[in-house]
Amino acid sequence: MEVVACSMGSGSSSLYSALAKSISRSPLPHSCGSTYSPGDNLNLDQDPADPLELLQECREALRERPAHLKRAFVQTGHGDARRTIRVMQWNVLAQALGEGMDNFVQCPLDALNWPERKYMILEEILTYKPDILCLQEVDHYFDMFQPVLATLGYQSSFCPKPWSPCLDVENNNGPDGCALFFNHKRFQLVNTTHLRLSAMMLKTNQVAIVAALRCRSTGRVFCVGVTHLKARSGWEVLRSAQGSDLLRNLRNITQKIETEENAESAIPLIVCGDFNAEPSEDVYRNFATSSLGLDSAYKLLSTDGKTEPPYTTWKIRPSGESCHTLDYVWYSHRAFDVNAVLDFPTAEQIGPNRLPSYNYPSDHLSLVCDFCFTDPVN
Helix, strand or coil: CCCCCCCCCCCCCCHHHHHHHHCCCCCCCCCCCCCCCHHHHHHCCCCCCCCCHHHHHHHHHCCCCCCCCCCEEECCCCHHHHHCEEEEEECCCCCCHHHHHHCCCCCCCHHHHHHHHHHHHHHHHHHHCCCEEEEEEEHHHHHHHHHEEEEEEEEEEEEEECCCHHHHCCCCCCCEEEEEEEECEEEEEEEEEEEEECCEEEEEEEEEEEEEEEECCCCCCEEEEEECCCCCCCHHHHHHHHHHHHHHHHHHHHHHHHHHCCCCCHHHHHHHHEEHHHHHHCHHHHHCCCCCCCEEEHHCCCCCCCCCCCCCEEEEEEEEEEEEECCCEEEEEEEEEEEEECCCCHHHCCCEEEECCCCCCECCCCEEEEEEECCCCC
């Protein structure tokens, strides 16, 4: 994979000292390449910043806003908490789309202003402290997400969409795409694969990142994927084809790693994404019945263990209210147990104007799961 070094420039100082060097940089020039894995930008020997200090600075910056949505973890298993791997999946809402194209008619434009919304996004991440973070619609990777999260010890990779709709918005910050972050003190990067998903033999505008990680404490290797499939109704066949292409690539990647590692069993998977598909769609069924042995973690919130939550996104546009389940965390059920999942706020907590809002920065809710390996011996 080609690594492209891009100048990020310098900018004016920020109001809050601990974040100043990280979030006051100028936007990434649009001429930079299509993929970027800034492993060299992370000082692996440097002690990370204090996440509690950064969280407090976020809350200070947001002191005039309502408190963020309160959510609780639901225990779903009894694995070893000391070996828990916390994974967050989140479509963070591209800033250019939120302000310029998405038409959230009940959300005041001021609620989406980037100088405050970036702190709301960081607050959500810092509140749950994931070991692995999978994001979609990232259009401030180089001037916010990567530098800030690098100070917290996250290594990362970014893959933008080839024809990002953000570029059609005036004063945009570059293309949006998928980003994957992991705590380098817990995991060692084995390799990273950037995918441009195909459908019917044609390349599409949707992408994915697959990272192979080795647990530093156990030596076990597993793969994490992040993707964002085609949006809107009428594109179900395309989404299904994109999902099938992703599954094919996941099989090839894991089989290659199994060979390289002389593995005695299949390499486990965690696959996060905004699939833009309800559970009734073919792409969901294809993942649920794949030979890779994947299951959806958030089904464990249901009483029968077989039903997805009623919504992961809830917004109001000119066409009306849109309440759907589109986001998923898939995992190899033979290799991982799910110890806990973060519950969703109620309709009353979200409020009548839905998302995004003054107290939540995206139209999609974050999904957070605690995993542990089923066999803790190795």
